[in-house]
Amino acid sequence: MILVYTHKITPRIRYIFKHILTRTLLIPVNFTSKVEEFVAHNGPKMSYTKTPLANEFFVKSNDLLFEQGVNDLEISMQKWDNVPCFFVTGPKSAIPFDIFAASFYLITRYEEYLPHVKDAHGRFTAQESLAYKKGFLEKPVIDIWAYKLLAALQEKFPDYQYQKREYQYISTIDIDNAYAYKYKSLVRSVGGFFNDLFRFRILNVWNRFAVVFNIKKDPFNTFDKILRIKKDYKIRTVFFFLIGDYTTFDTNVSASKSKYRLLIKEMVDYARVGLHPSYFSMDNATILKKEKERLEEITNMPATRSRQHYLRFSLPETYQNLIDLEITEDYSMGYASTVGFRASTCTPFYFYDIDFEIQTPLKVFPFALMDTTLNDYMKLTPKQSLGRIRDLKNQVKAVNGTFITLFHNESLSDYLRWKGWKRLYESMIKIAIS
Template identity: 30%
Template structure:
């Protein structure tokens, strides 16, 4: 299949992310954003369509036509008590005494509603789905250190024992610092008491091809960071998992990339879409993935599981379920596709 891609220089350059090897500019988080890319047709999986037209197919369990990789980045688990105080005041103001008392009782509680992993799993189970939870494993003093992974040993064990995946959400420096990456991986594995093979970096910080090489050396089997923070879609034209190609070394990197397609904060904060428009874009990307028999990766933070944001996530689950998609975790995608079917 690589030889097929090389036959079309534009397709090859998009697939390998050639323009990211020497970018003139990067954003404040050292990311290559969509607004700097020369490839503008982001909602079209050009490379996957090119391969599909030439006979490339991936087989999924039970003959399912395409797959959805469901994922959650756990950036925060403790909702600031300020918000609960506000909730309590608002509830009491409108006469909802029960809710007001409940909010007051939670102000002193360490675990507040964002520690909602079992609720997320219960929702997904209704649609015969599983997912991946990527946890930060930072040390005190690290940027964005918001919780100690050791405090979540019981929660993490519950997630893993139920058949959902626990992966690493690498910190701010993990994407470019192998030692930091290894330290965080070891910290999470000590709590989980089993190997960690799945990864996504915090803030989608990523460098092509260096981050892939660090991840492979650290022992990860797959990554799912490759998506733009400022626009949903297909960053390298792929809606299929693939093995990255290092243009500098002239060889493949021993890791699977499951590219990120849709992120909640991208729809909400970067693109500033209202719920109706956000759903239209989400449906468009799911349909494009279905046509290629590919994998669409959805990232929905645990902090977005409420109100209109939760409704949008559940709408995506229902829509994909009606289409017969395999909705599962990154580790199951990695195991199912494996070496035999991997591009």
């Protein structure tokens, strides 16, 4: 256990010290604001204030963790042995910047509470983020800082028994369209048929006909393959099912179709299943509640995991709605337009609500990359994609973090825009677990 002295113990301090020391470095932490208690403590100790008390491990504090609400902060970047950092401290500090304030700023998505330009889907964009602008989006800097802090602590307290965490991998699959042609309503099937015909997509017309009349298997029905890979490589897999009502952005098979319900029930037997809240659920708690109840009615179990469709979420409102509905895990933390670490960490963390200044029970699982990002946004080939995947995995493995990927059942289909991509998923799994 490490004892931390600070002149004022705030919820922000408790939150970020526990994240870095306990959840990342596996070091239990206690706090005191009494100097005599701190001086009497014999084990490892650290002071987090403006001036050191004696010769303890001292980190000079920035004001951020003693404030409330959000302010427009002046941020100037520095380097700590080639690692970008900010909130620089003075020469007396054991490390050259306030790791706790900087980590709090990034992990709480402080900048997403400030005024910003949204994209066409109402999302905070990667290009607006400090990590993108300063070139560290593809590095989990909070974890890198934590391990550098650990090295400094080991030097100061060599007799303390430090534990080491294990690298983990989680594969997540979004089911936006369980089937390309099967089990769609008559109106949608006929409309799609004439649309393809009108645009001279003759191959699509034939495929649609062949699938609907059971001559061929539906191209998006890749679930057997995903489950086979899960079993062969013994990987943790989570499926997120879109079961919202039909809209321009939500085009899945209707949740009232027995075959689709059966598919969801089947997946529950083999893997973890979560909710994929529909496009308009971002700021609509009623839609979210209806879809959660719909999934629970299909699976006969509480829905506790979710990932927003189109990665549409707004802080803190969307997360507050999820918390109200007793969702305990969210997997939306990432960008659509580029790969990397939106919250600058590859360690699952509890959402800190700056509106209420509390750590919430919602655990956020940040993902590092998505198949549609690689193909549609970054225009990479499958081979180029594997290179980026390997780089990101190596970043996570270096800090024993949790590497989370986001794929869709469609990208294993080798169909339409996914031509040539069907082997990428399994190749990625091999990289992820090597």
